[in-house]
Amino acid sequence: MSEPILELRDIKAGYGSIKALKGINIKVYEGEIVSIIGANGAGKSTTLMTICNIVQATSGDIFYKGERINNIVSDKLPKMGLCQVPEGRRIFPRLTIEENLDMGAFFRNDKEIEDDKERVFGMFPILRERCKQAGGTLSGGEQQMLAIGRALMSRPKVLLLDEPSLGLAPLIVKQIFSIIKEINSLGTTIILVEQNAKVALSMANRGYVLETGNVVMEDEAKALLNNPDIQKAYLGE
Amino acid sequence: MEYFLQQLINGITLGSVYALIALGYTMVYGIIQLINFAHGEFFAAGGYVGVIFMSYLLSQGAPAWVCLSGSLILAMAYCAMLAVAVEKVAYKPLRNSSRLSVLLSALGMSIFLQNGLMLTQGVYDKAYPTELTQGGFEMGNVMLSYMQLFIVSLTAFLLVALNVLVFKTRIGKAMRSTAQDKVMSALVGINANRTISITFAIGAALAAAAGIMVGLYYGSVRYDMGFVPGIKAFAAAVLGGIGNITGAMIGGFIIGMVEIFAAGYISGEYKDVFAFVILIAVLYFRPSGIMGENVDDTRV
Amino acid sequence: MTIPEFKKHWTSLGIGMVWLFILLWPLLGIKPEGLEVASTFNVWWRIALGCSFLLFLYQLNKAGAFKFISRPAGAVAGSMKSATSMVPMAVWFVIGIACTALIPQFAGRYAQDVAINCMIYVCLGLGLNIVVGLAGMLDLGYIAFYGIGAYTYALLSVQFQLSFWICLPISAGMAGLGAWLIGYCSMRMRGDYLAIVTLGFAEICRMVLNNWMSLTNGPNGVTGIKAPGLYWFDFTNGMTLEHIWLKKLSLIYYVILILVVFTIIAVYRLQHSRIGRAWEAIREDETAAEVMGVPTFYMKLLAYCSGACFGGMAGAFYAARMRFVSPESFTFLESAMVLSMVVLGGMGSIPGVILGALALIALPEIFREFELYRMLVFGGVMTLMMLFRPQGMLPSKRTMRSGKD
Numbered sequence: 046m047s048e049p050i051l052e053l054r055d056i057k058a059g060y061g062s063i064k065a066l067k068g069i070n071i072k073v074y075e076g077e078i079v080s081i082i083g084a085n086g087a088g089k090s091t092t093l094m095t096i097c098n099i100v101q102a103t104s105g106d107i108f109y110k111g112e113r114i115n116n117i118v119s120d121k122l123p124k125m126g127l128c129q130v131p132e133g134r135r136i137f138p139r140l141t142i143e144e145n146l147d148m149g150a151f152f153r154n155d156k157e158i159e160d161d162k163e164r165v166f167g168m169f170p171i172l173r174e175r176c177k178q179a180g181g182t183l184s185g186g187e188q189q190m191l192a193i194g195r196a197l198m199s200r201p202k203v204l205l206l207d208e209p210s211l212g213l214a215p216l217i218v219k220q221i222f223s224i225i226k227e228i229n230s231l232g233t234t235i236i237l238v239e240q241n242a243k244v245a246l247s248m249a250n251r252g253y254v255l256e257t258g259n260v261v262m263e264d265e266a267k268a269l270l271n272n273p274d275i276q277k278a279y280l281g282e
Numbered sequence: 283m284e285y286f287l288q289q290l291i292n293g294i295t296l297g298s299v300y301a302l303i304a305l306g307y308t309m310v311y312g313i314i315q316l317i318n319f320a321h322g323e324f325f326a327a328g329g330y331v332g333v334i335f336m337s338y339l340l341s342q343g344a345p346a347w348v349c350l351s352g353s354l355i356l357a358m359a360y361c362a363m364l365a366v367a368v369e370k371v372a373y374k375p376l377r378n379s380s381r382l383s384v385l386l387s388a389l390g391m392s393i394f395l396q397n398g399l400m401l402t403q404g405v406y407d408k409a410y411p412t413e414l415t416q417g418g419f420e421m422g423n424v425m426l427s428y429m430q431l432f433i434v435s436l437t438a439f440l441l442v443a444l445n446v447l448v449f450k451t452r453i454g455k456a457m458r459s460t461a462q463d464k465v466m467s468a469l470v471g472i473n474a475n476r477t478i479s480i481t482f483a484i485g486a487a488l489a490a491a492a493g494i495m496v497g498l499y500y501g502s503v504r505y506d507m508g509f510v511p512g513i514k515a516f517a518a519a520v521l522g523g524i525g526n527i528t529g530a531m532i533g534g535f536i537i538g539m540v541e542i543f544a545a546g547y548i549s550g551e552y553k554d555v556f557a558f559v560i561l562i563a564v565l566y567f568r569p570s571g572i573m574g575e576n577v578d579d580t581r582v
Numbered sequence: 583m584t585i586p587e588f589k590k591h592w593t594s595l596g597i598g599m600v601w602l603f604i605l606l607w608p609l610l611g612i613k614p615e616g617l618e619v620a621s622t623f624n625v626w627w628r629i630a631l632g633c634s635f636l637l638f639l640y641q642l643n644k645a646g647a648f649k650f651i652s653r654p655a656g657a658v659a660g661s662m663k664s665a666t667s668m669v670p671m672a673v674w675f676v677i678g679i680a681c682t683a684l685i686p687q688f689a690g691r692y693a694q695d696v697a698i699n700c701m702i703y704v705c706l707g708l709g710l711n712i713v714v715g716l717a718g719m720l721d722l723g724y725i726a727f728y729g730i731g732a733y734t735y736a737l738l739s740v741q742f743q744l745s746f747w748i749c750l751p752i753s754a755g756m757a758g759l760g761a762w763l764i765g766y767c768s769m770r771m772r773g774d775y776l777a778i779v780t781l782g783f784a785e786i787c788r789m790v791l792n793n794w795m796s797l798t799n800g801p802n803g804v805t806g807i808k809a810p811g812l813y814w815f816d817f818t819n820g821m822t823l824e825h826i827w828l829k830k831l832s833l834i835y836y837v838i839l840i841l842v843v844f845t846i847i848a849v850y851r852l853q854h855s856r857i858g859r860a861w862e863a864i865r866e867d868e869t870a871a872e873v874m875g876v877p878t879f880y881m882k883l884l885a886y887c888s889g890a891c892f893g894g895m896a897g898a899f900y901a902a903r904m905r906f907v908s909p910e911s912f913t914f915l916e917s918a919m920v921l922s923m924v925v926l927g928g929m930g931s932i933p934g935v936i937l938g939a940l941a942l943i944a945l946p947e948i949f950r951e952f953e954l955y956r957m958l959v960f961g962g963v964m965t966l967m968m969l970f971r972p973q974g975m976l977p978s979k980r981t982m983r984s985g986k987d
Contacts, residue, residue, distance in 0.1 A: 097468075097469060099465055099468065099469070118468075118473070119468040119469065120467075120468045120471050120472055120473045120474070121471070122469075122471075123469065123470055123471035124471055128469070128470075129469050131465070131466065131469060135463050135465070135466040136466075137458075137459050137462045137463060137466070138462060139458070139462055140455075140458060140459060140462070144455065147455070148455065148459050148467075148470050148472075149470055151452070151455070151456070151470050151471050151472055152470075152471040195470065199470065199471070311774075315774070317774055317777065317778070330609070331608050331609070334608050334609070334612050334613075335608070335612065337613075337614040338612055338613065338614055338616075338617075340614070341614040341615070356608075360605070360608060363601065363604060363605060364605055367598075367601055367602070367605060371965075372965045372968075372969070375969050376968060376969065376972065379968075379972045380972065381773075382714075382720065382925060382929075383925070383968045383972035384968070385720070385777075386921070386922055386925050386926075386964060386967075386968050387964070387965045387968040387969065389918050389921075389922070389961075389964065390922075390960075390961045390962065390963070390964030390965035390966075390967075390968065391961065391965055392961070393915075393918075393957055393958075393960060393961030393964070394958055394961030394962045394964075394965065395961075396957075396961075397955075397957040397958035397961060398609075398958060399609070401954065401955070401958060402606075402609040402610055403609060509914070513781065513785065513914075516778060517778065517782065520775065520778055524774075551789075551792075551793040552789065552793060554785070554789055555785075555786050555789050555790070558782035558783070558785055558786050559786070561778070561779070561782055562767070562768070562779055562782055562783070565768075565771060565775055565778075565779055566767050566768070
């Protein structure tokens, strides 16, 4: 295979005296869906936050398109095509839905913003209906759609998704995942962090299993799905 | 009736000043949840720098409008710079520590700036040049001085400009989203630190304008003049719903009116009490203020 | 240390200094007579030099040039700590009290005066510590209760000639009652709203004291307050009980010392009781405490009132010691002063608050010659303290960990 688009080499990070990541290595190739699974507190969200430099890596290197991005401040990353939908969606509750989408294209100055907005509305018709409503008035599933839509507005090369299924009804989860698949088929590389290991692995190309800050297993997603240890620990079988 | 009209005019004038100061409090509070105690000092510093430049320009023989607008612009720029400096030195390093430490840091800055003003400018009142804005319209016994007209129209202009800035421009959008979620704003590409600095600068510039207005209106400035109007303006910001820009404007006008009418109709000595009584009553019955949305009040 | 980092620090210092110069210039060098640079430059170069020196030290320290000092110093501090922790707190407490009790035997009038002042603030700080440090409510108007206490004793003493010892509990009670009234309508608020409401109440209190001429004599204050009296053995003709006024400084010193000891013990007992635990639970998470069955409203009210009682007591003593009160002693600055003692010393920790009071009252006295610059330095130090040691000088073990909110 060619060069990975995103690579984490021996990343260590933490909050104060707590070490959340103890040296993890992850490689993501262009066009893939990579899913990171693990229990609560395994360091999944921290991994994504470290990639976006919200949490500083204490050691190790992060490479994006061959460039070391450890010291690039987080607000420069969306412009480089690295975009995150964080845990808990974090839409702007007092901005309208349209403004929320505009925020996704904040750094952009081109003429195609409106087209992209149309594209997002096409993907999530419910958002168009409510586009003048404040973001905080949406239901959980709609907020998740808005968060994904907002991330798409920045035309990401790599999209980091943190628990998109959190707190949503199974039907909505299905819908969201099919959209994620669609986004991936349009050429966006996706890193998917999930508790819902079964769904995540069934749509991913490859998977990583995190346990207390270490990568304990990495393999093709199918292989992981069929791995008896994984089945026992994460798939409840 | 004439008395009432006169009081109304005075109330609007005073309310303009409070509204301008309250905006700074509310914007800063909205974005970093800090009661910026040093804000009253920006107001005082604005008054001082205004009088310094005004007297200088006047002594150089500049025409009145140059003196007024020049000193206004310079004082606003000065206070914006001062606020950015204070924010960088005293608040930015504390972004992630407890809110009480930032509050105390702000208190320290307030005392520091107040005494700095006193040391450099002296303990005594500094008089504003009076010849610039004399005269006015008289309708019966109601008097509308040019000064009041100047204050009210300038305030109106600034308020409209601020509204356009906050609700129509990119910077405004960045300010509003940073106020709601700093991490997420960074993830969509907003430089939070720069946005916060800009917010401080705008707030302080408005306070500086208010400082000059007060100086012109009352004829002099004093190094410790920031405290009482600062507290009342903060009360106005809370009254309007803290973090809400429209609310701060309305709150400012209400506090100004209450003060003038209470002084005119009830008792001059207790005029300051009424502002606080109104504040406490509003908070008791409607804790989020007049315009306040559901603020997240769980964080201490 | 890398070169880019080095460069970054010095460039930001450079920008900062240019910025500072621009900020100083209007205040110092622009006058109606004309523009001037010399006077601004005169102040500026000192600051610039000082900052460069500090940054230089910082860089050296980062490069490890001071290891030969900091390593042994750290070792000494460590061994000191382990040595002191062997002695129980109570012993330290007794030693401290004994030393304080001996002060009037050695020190002059001035030192006793400062010490009395310090101890008044220790009482105030400990009282506010209950509200801020234990229950986690931000109170910016604490000084109002100090004022209520002081005026209660002043008026009772002047109008009814009541003795200090009767008035002491009455003052505490009045302050507590005032707190109950204020607290009853504001305890439902949280965080900054509470702060601003307490600030508002304190300002109202001061203005009422200032304007109610018939009762309080307004800004002129109340004079002719009696000092505390005491029956004491008189040995001149046999052994009789004589009533004496404790006007001598060294005698009144012991009165406040007793009050301080009482306050410390009371606050300690409160902190380690069921109620104290409830307060700390409220501080950590009010909602969680409430659903676990802590009656948060009454507990907060209780914290507010008991804090106020100690303030009222300190106020009564203040009136008795100065024998004069005026509204000017109860401004917002005093509230800020007491609050900074609590926070600088370490919230929720009794030794911390005592240390904070010592630092804020005694240290400025030492620099009396720089009277003009005193408040300037006070403000600056307060900010610096928060920047470099936000948890306070002697943080309590429990609050130490809560870095954020």
